[in-house]
Amino acid sequence: MTAKIIDGKAFAEALRIRIANHVDRLKSQHGITPGLAVVIVGTDPASQVYVSSKAKQTAEVGMNSFKHELPADVLEAELLSLIAALNADPAVHGILVQMPVPKHIDPNKVIETIDPAKDVDCFTPANVGKVQIGLPGPVSCTPLGCLMLLRDELGSLEGKNAVIIGRSNLVGKPMMQLLLRDNCTVTVAHSRTQNLPEVVRAADIVIAAVGRPQMIKGDWIKPGAVVIDVGINRVDAPERGEGKTRLVGDVDFAAAAENAAAITPVPGGVGPMTIACLLANTITTASLINGLVPPSDLTA
Numbered sequence: 001m002t003a004k005i006i007d008g009k010a011f012a013e014a015l016r017i018r019i020a021n022h023v024d025r026l027k028s029q030h031g032i033t034p035g036l037a038v039v040i041v042g043t044d045p046a047s048q049v050y051v052s053s054k055a056k057q058t059a060e061v062g063m064n065s066f067k068h069e070l071p072a073d074v075l076e077a078e079l080l081s082l083i084a085a086l087n088a089d090p091a092v093h094g095i096l097v098q099m100p101v102p103k104h105i106d107p108n109k110v111i112e113t114i115d116p117a118k119d120v121d122c123f124t125p126a127n128v129g130k131v132q133i134g135l136p137g138p139v140s141c142t143p144l145g146c147l148m149l150l151r152d153e154l155g156s157l158e159g160k161n162a163v164i165i166g167r168s169n170l171v172g173k174p175m176m177q178l179l180l181r182d183n184c185t186v187t188v189a190h191s192r193t194q195n196l197p198e199v200v201r202a203a204d205i206v207i208a209a210v211g212r213p214q215m216i217k218g219d220w221i222k223p224g225a226v227v228i229d230v231g232i233n234r235v236d237a238p239e240r241g242e243g244k245t246r247l248v249g250d251v252d253f254a255a256a257a258e259n260a261a262a263i264t265p266v267p268g269g270v271g272p273m274t275i276a277c278l279l280a281n282t283i284t285t286a287s288l289i290n291g292l293v294p295p296s297d298l299t300a
């Protein structure tokens, strides 16, 4: 079998068109222009590129985009007071502080300071709790993107055996909640799991979120499984020339594609969905802040 390649880039483009339509509706019917503020501390080149593409896509769907660049040595108190100002600004419906922040800044203090009503990353305890019990609100961007791709591929996820590899607060744990809400049987495997290949071989749905290049081998994939690769790892690619690199996922893509029914590529799979879901969450928070019901096609 050779797997269908799930085109996350195309899915994200289609999602952004739906988002743009919701922006138009909020503007024309309610006089609301959703606004997303992105805060970046320091000048890490990878982070810069990534933040620019967020700002560009935010503007393209018709939202207001606010970008705040702070020097790498900014005082923690200064960052926290910027967040407080964004919390109070009625033009801002979403706040994202690009992670990681420099070592002298406590990320937990940053997250605690963000108003949960504007927490489009779904990092605050209040919103993590809402996802767990199924209340409306923003949903972690990467897991939401994975869920949308899975529903599109499989229709109902009910009764599927889903194995998540990785237990981070960012991906593994929120993914577990979302799959459970969709009636999967969920296993969360991690670095201490015994017989990982056997655990993965039982999966109808594999979510790879470990952050180790090509760790999940092709012969671990059950024939017909759907594989979602969350990993984005930059590795050396001497075959492309001296000093060149390329992006690979957490799954050995070519070998896994021999067994899977469908698989996401890296790049062009989950990554573009993460950014589109950030915009989707900004529609959700802008709606809730204004007492409106958030659109059901943009959330879990």
Ligand SMILES: Nc1nc(=O)c2c([nH]1)NC[C@@H]1CN(c3ccc(C(=O)N[C@@H](CCC(=O)O)C(=O)O)cc3)C=[N+]21
Binding pocket: 050, 096, 097, 098, 099, 100, 121, 141, 232, 247, 266, 267, 268, 269, 270, 271, 272, 273, 274, 275
């Ligand atoms: N507060 C916060 N929220 C985040 O959501 C957040 C963050 N901080 N810090 C950094 C990580 C990383 N992240 C990515 C999203 C999309 C791609 C993406 O679109 N990747 C392209 C490839 C891009 C390339 O070529 O480098 C792809 O997979 O096709 C990558 C990385 C969000 N993050």
